[in-house]
Amino acid sequence: MKTNDVHTISLYVANKPGVLARIAQVFSRRGFNIESLVVSPAMDGHYSRMTIAAQGNPDGLEQIIKHTSKLIDVLHCFDHSDENVVSKELALIKIGVDAGMRPEVLQLVEHFGCKVVDFTESSLIIMVTGDTDKLDALIRMLNKFRIIELVRTGRVIMVRGEEVT
């Protein structure tokens, strides 16, 4: 960890009440902001997988990872930012478009490999998956249209190859 880049931290935790609050507290006590957070049950429901994206000075983040690892309910906590990982997120983007502008939007949808998941006379919901840069690029392109709302899931990552995340 050398720079103030966004770090993606992957945690494997016991699925018990309070575990998210304890982890969030490790960040907030040190004045760090969590950029995105994905929590879901892992494999058998006894454990959860968390993926946290956070930005801040590397020394502080190193402390945070060490202190998070110390929590009784945390099985492991790794910073995968520099590693060989698959990183994906999903976004739903609702755009207000009339028939005149629709073809241009659909062209973008096709180019970015997105899907239209809701289609009305005056609006579209576009679903896009991919890495953060791709989503950012699409949103930049769509900014010329009327974006009604935007929901992003936050990043999830998985280590490439046979190794576990």
Next chain:
Amino acid sequence: MTTQLEMSDKGATALKEAAPSIQVQPNVSPQAMDGAQALVKRLEMEGVEYIWGLSGGAAIPIFDALVTTGTKIKLVLVRHEQGATHMADGYARATGKPGVVLVTSGPGATNTVTGIMTAHMDSVPMVVITGQTISSMLGKDAFQEADVFGLTMPVVKHSYLVKSSNDIPRIMKEAFHITRTGRPGPVVVDIPKDISSGPCTAELDPPMDLPGYNPEIETDVSSITHIAEALERSKRPVLLAGHGALIANASKELLKLAETLQAPVTSTLLGKGVFPETHPLSLGMLGMHGTAYANKAMVECDLVMSIGSRYDDRIVGQPARFCRNATRIHIDVDPAEIHKMVHVHHHCIGDARVVLDELVKHVGQLDTKEWLAHLDGYKKRFPLKYRKQGGLKMQHVLAELDELTEHKAIISTDVGQHQMWAAQFCLSDSPHTWLSSGGAGTMGYGFPAAMGAAFGCPGEQVWAVVGDGGFQMTMCELATACVHKLPVKVLVLNNHYLGMVRQWQELFFEDRKSGVDLEGNPDFAKLADCFPGAKGFTLKRPADVKKVLKRAMEYNDGPCVINAECVKEDNVYPMIPAGKALEDMILEAPRVRLEKPTGST
């Protein structure tokens, strides 16, 4: 806390009738036992001797179980829940065993927060059981409801909100396992009243469910050889012993290492006693108010090795300048402490006793003759000193106390000037005899902690060295001490000021006194006399110090309080202003005005 009871509580009554005949064996699935009774049985299995607590509505089933189970565990009813936590803390530090606290919900629980935080900062094993409103009322602002799980989260090693009576045996087993292993710390168990009074059919010794907790660390031998090589090259080493060495019971191994290497040893405030301070290789305490020779040794050393200290701000001053030309080594059980304050060249994660035991096999005597002679010169040139003239000095009282007790008494302190002078003048020769709130700096700690030590170590002489400010925060426990006839000797070093803050105001704020004058103090000796079984002494003249201390030592029928009327305005030196480097140590009253410290406190 005030209690407000429900009008009918049939479940509890029925259980009360059923309970006394029950004989419970471990691993037997007990029938007709309630959660509270299972809890008490589990405490017995953990070897608990004492519970410090104060009752209240939501905790009544648990207090009731202390009667219905016929347990031998002794309940000590305190006068304020903060006192209960400090007693459990003092017991834990003096005996090495976890202290147990039992309080009720809401304000009963919030009154323990200071004590829990104190234990957390200093890695003290403690299990705090709090009553809670019934499960169905959680989050509905019920009477005496507080989110204790949430409130204590930042200051615990771990915590539980119990949701099923059958979870109680497992959770209590886990709580004790967590609090006493690895780096110890307090564990809170919050138990709703319906859970403590509901039936528990779970076995009393169930398997634990802690997949994320692995306190057993395999010591990395290669890191030990690196450390040994660094030591071999050193001509001016210093060993820095902290609380971790004491918790790991590593004093024998530390003594062997220091004598093998012929390396001087300094200790942190909480490390006092892990290495005998009367030993020729001891430099005493280092840091903000440490000895001049310990701090000078840190400035001039070519190697510093911390054994279970966390290089905290009291001892490093300015992290960037701390031992910057020396090889820095860190031995700690907690990986999160490595590189936290000070970047180190070598480190080893592990239990201090195991690591030192291995390390000593890899090292021999170092060529430190010159270095030791040099440091002895500093000991002669810059001894700890005070003037006996000009009124009664705290240092004088403490030096006499040290002589009379022959460094053998258990000494517990509050926080402030008296604490620093006690650390300087009362030499600690064995571990677990120095009890002080280091990380938290909790005023009001000294007296109840001394009581906890007196409970845990009957027959030992226990002194509470306190200031007039701190004593007034927890002196209500005199009643508790009287009930149990604890021969704790409370030495109130009374300067009618919050002295350490006054010292800062004098040195850094042009002597503008603000919020430090403790006018309205009671006569502490008279106050003691009005508690049945307690005795008060007054000490005013320097010539009487020995006489009064001796009389207090002879009184063992209950607690006694010595009101020592000391010089009002005196300052603790040496001093390293907060945020300054060790090089900037002040040895005596400065003639010029000092700039405001950049460090916090």
